Amino acid sequence: MPHTTKLGFMTGMKSEYTVCLIIIGNEILSGRTRDANLQYLADRLNGWGVRMREARVIPDVESTIVETVNYCRKTFDYVFTTGGIGPTHDDITAASVAKAFGVGLVKDQKSYDLMAARFDDPADFNEARQKMCLIPEGATTIENSVSIAPGFQMGNVFVLAGVPSIMRAMVDTLRNRLVGGAPVLSRSVGCHLPEGAIAQGLSDIQEGWPDLDVGSYPFYKDNRFGTSLVLRGTSDTDLTAAISAVEDLILQLGGVPIYEDI
């Protein structure tokens, strides 16, 4: 499906809304930290009818952040970023996003006052911490109920914290800011047949329901190999018919459909 412009949703005529996630942080690329945000965000946005179409992990390098944000905000309906909005020298996301939009940084007074009130000794509200109240000119803040320092929305770009508990609290405030399509639903069934045995029949099912995304994923559990079949789409009727076809295929090939977590 071709991408439409980022303002296409204003017509209300789009059938698909897309998002790209930009994960900002040397610690992910070095292998030190395993990203824990993509999965939560993808799942949450699916429920809001917004599909993650790409994700990029990039380093704490201004030129890379600027280029990536500018490419992605023109290509996808929404862009989410995680990471790089803390108080330290490697936290350069807000300044980089401002540069991508060609604007300066301004102090968000409300966040500043809320943060200042948390320190008994005003000296502890130092320059590093004050930096967390700077947002691009024209941006609106995204509330952070966990640790006060805000994220922000600039155009179709949503800038969130990298710490998972804070990221989740921020995302959960955004439902009313995102226009989405029909929620993406999924059905799955497993079997102990190998992927190679089921592949041809599954391909026929994909052809029969071109609007569904038919995925096949091998697994190894309790000393047995098997395959999980996952159907995704927005039509409950199609999903019900197609999952029934998959179950028939498994039985035809001598397998048994299994439904426990696989």
Added chain:
Amino acid sequence: MPHTTKLGFMTGMKSEYTVCLIIIGNEILSGRTRDANLQYLADRLNGWGVRMREARVIPDVESTIVETVNYCRKTFDYVFTTGGIGPTHDDITAASVAKAFGVGLVKDQKSYDLMAARFDDPADFNEARQKMCLIPEGATTIENSVSIAPGFQMGNVFVLAGVPSIMRAMVDTLRNRLVGGAPVLSRSVGCHLPEGAIAQGLSDIQEGWPDLDVGSYPFYKDNRFGTSLVLRGTSDTDLTAAISAVEDLILQLGGVPIYEDI
């Protein structure tokens, strides 16, 4: 540091070798499956003196794979891909990489014979399974000791399986195919000071050792907040001096350096 051309390493004069990982699979973008390969690959390649500078998660869409592979193979010294080389209709990585290079697919006879020998009934070595022996013309196979079906190397692009156990077995055969720089070393120390308290001093340390990557990561463990400081670089001497400066900083601020896993 500016990227050099992908053949720059032939002069032996490069100080940094870069890799981009392309994770191919709708199942990662939908949130169904959490990627388990980036971290292993980053860590392994760091040891070989090759730094992961970017990672992209893209869907099983031919045009996206072709564009992404072609951009990345010109921009980074090495490209690794994971996923999409199985027997099912959504496994389109080999065909897409061939298209990116403007070549056709050819049967790798050695892999074909090895796979054929695994089936008692020749009918079980069906078209879907035979597809796994097709590699781009001019590619060399990457051995798979777990399940036989190979990965392949085409130019500076290394195509690996998505199943972690198979991906790992493939990567571990590649040491002699990659030219790297000095291994990337790291040192870390934690403390129960908040990031905001340590930020200024840490920024000074980063300025003092510009060749090191000084990272700061908040944590929450055993009901206490704290910060992990991680230094990365290729000079053991620099790392020893800088980590000592970080320890001094922690002590100055009234903290205690901690070394257990944080």
